[in-house]
Amino acid sequence: MNALTRCPYLCPPLCLALLGLLPACDFPLEVDTPQLNATAHADLVAYAESGSCTPGVFKGNLGSGGDTQFTRECTIHGSVYIDGNPDLLLRLRHVKEVIGVLYLGGSVDLADALPDLEKAGQIDASYYAGSHLTGPASLREISSFDVEKNDHIQTISGFDGVQILAALGISKNTALVSVSGFSQITNLIGLQIEDNPKLASFTALANWSACKPYSYYSALPVTIANCPALLELPKFPALTQIEGELTLMGLNVLKIEGFPALKTAKSLKLNTLPKLTQLSFPELGEVGLLQIFSAPELASLAGLPKIKVLNQVAVCVDSVSCAEVAAFKAQQTNANWIDCSAPVACKP
Secondary structure, three states: OOOHHHOOOOOOHHHHHHHOOOOOOOOOOOOOOOOOOHHHHHHHHHHHHHOOOEEEEEOOOEOOOOOOOOOOEEEEOOOEEEOOOHHHHHHOOOOOEEEEEEEEOOOOOHHHHOOOOOEEEEEEOOOOOOOEEEOOOOOOEEEEEEEEOOOOOOEEEOOOOOOEEEEEEEEOOOOOOEEOOOOOOOEOOEEEEEOOOOOOEEOOOOOOOEEOOOOOOOOOOEEEEOOOOOOOOOOOOOOOEEEEEEEEEOOOOOEEOOOOOOOEEEEEEEEOOOOOOEEOOOOOOEEEEEEEEOOOOOOOOOOOOOOEEEEEEEEOOOOOEHHHHHHHHHHOOOOEEOOOOOOOOOEO
């Protein structure tokens, strides 16, 4: 996902909420600044080595060249674009909070660029040119973290100090292989992992326990889709509640077993899973909508022992016996059963 004004995933619910709190999400204007003389540069180096920022708030955006009015305040009430400009990196060395959007450009890792960062409104790494992206150890809170259409990042890791994160979006990244970290997150209102062709490992969010609204945020979908190299689904052993939709689509996984504690979801959509032989949602109870399509190797619905669909069911499973489908249908007394358009909706 990109900045909030450009992202279909977070807009409108989260985008509209955040727009009332953050500056406009337009890409910040670059500010051309003359090259520093030797004395000014030495002063910046001394500041970077000092270990502390100037108490106060800078109300404005910082572009790639910096802003001459910025006097190294601890808080920036605006957006920041970080590239490889060494003087700007020195000036930002001890910034603790960026209330606006933090755009990552150039190839300097976030952990190196802003080692003292504690809080950020949104982190947008779509323009980042480095191969590895890690988070500062001091970072505790992020509104949303977005990596979209990036051709350079291979690994995302760390961010294990982050305790509050509203939404995580990782989409359309051609080189991304692995994602890990974010181990302290317990509530995440939305997750999108989509269209990452080389992604083979996702071990982040090990302690994620709920996907529900908090404060002024609305619940968002949980989507894992179109990642053909992801042969094993992420595991979320503590996740019990998803107030948005859960969609698993376009994957080559053999089993779905990463949601052992999940009890509720707005909907469950399983689509285009050509190698799936087994699904397991042992605790999943009420869902508003259930869809299962294009899973030709799935031979049983036994992985949904407790599910009760409240509104609508569409189950088109060529390899599941018609007798089992009929028995499953009989259990869903409150739901509207949608007939399959495919010639074969179950195995005679």
